[in-house]
Amino acid sequence: MKKSIRPAVIWSGIGMGLLLGIIMGLSVSEVVKVIMGTLTAALGAFLGFDKRSFAGMSSEEYAKENDNLYFTALRAGWFGVSVVVGILLGMFIRTHEVFTPSVASHVNEWTEAGFEPEYARKLVLYQRLAINPKSGEMGPVTEAQRGYQSNLFSSEQALNLCGETDPEQWNKDWNVAKNAIKGLKDTSLVGLIDVADTAIPELKRFEFLKALNTLLCQMGRSDTKLCELGTDLDAWKKDVLGAEMAGVVASATADKQVDLLKKLSELVCTLEKAK
Numbered sequence: 001m002k003k004s005i006r007p008a009v010i011w012s013g014i015g016m017g018l019l020l021g022i023i024m025g026l027s028v029s030e031v032v033k034v035i036m037g038t039l040t041a042a043l044g045a046f047l048g049f050d051k052r053s054f055a056g057m058s059s060e061e062y063a064k065e066n067d068n069l070y071f072t073a074l075r076a077g078w079f080g081v082s083v084v085v086g087i088l089l090g091m092f093i094r095t096h097e098v099f100t101p102s103v104a105s106h107v108n109e110w111t112e113a114g115f116e117p118e119y120a121r122k123l124v125l126y127q128r129l130a131i132n133p134k135s136g137e138m139g140p141v142t143e144a145q146r147g148y149q150s151n152l153f154s155s156e157q158a159l160n161l162c163g164e165t166d167p168e169q170w171n172k173d174w175n176v177a178k179n180a181i182k183g184l185k186d187t188s189l190v191g192l193i194d195v196a197d198t199a200i201p202e203l204k205r206f207e208f209l210k211a212l213n214t215l216l217c218q219m220g221r222s223d224t225k226l227c228e229l230g231t232d233l234d235a236w237k238k239d240v241l242g243a244e245m246a247g248v249v250a251s252a253t254a255d256k257q258v259d260l261l262k263k264l265s266e267l268v269c270t271l272e273k274a275k
Helices: 002-026 031-048 057-096 103-112 115-127 154-166 172-183 187-199 202-221 235-239 242-250 254-273
Strands: none
Touching: 002 057, 057 172, 103 115, 115 187, 154 202, 154 254, 172 187, 187 202, 187 254, 202 242, 202 254, 235 242, 242 254
């Protein structure tokens, strides 16, 4: 009985460690921090971290107590190692979208079903990000669409920027919009707006804001890999999520396009690293 309990004690520590680590690795939400605090208190009791007095113990009792402390230390040690392994595993699953089918595979499914490639891409955008294929407007994410998202929690920073950069609130007044966005004090976003102020033709500036807002909302609702596109305008045009922004950037002169893409890449990379 004693021999079977000892490995069970160690394996229980490993199991709890992996559970905690994977949850932390998969998540980026502030809510998780609160949950982790509660779990930590509960795990303290689980692992046996309590003060013990050896006063009045016989030598036999003392030996047994030392034996128990030894296995408690083993369990705690394996728990710590497992948390680290779990965090790394969770981060790998989240960043590589292990459980999410690729966008290309979904587009191929619709194409093989008889839809035109362009319309198939729009349908996939609707599946993934709730963008209406007819109007191009973004609607609320349904439970079915959440099923295509691999990470447990969305990017709160991008979601916040999504709500704060809605172009509808500024009644097509560029100066009001520009000052409001600068008031957010997001360094990468402000840098992009400063370049857009001179690079984007006046009649295209609210198209730029609409494309930017759509991009931020997409980043907040799902894992994206826009950082990989860098400053290659053709790569942005070919990307199902970046095509709208690329179309607006193309309205700028060639030298300004480079400046815009540098700032845009800086923004999306910052947001994706924060996930």
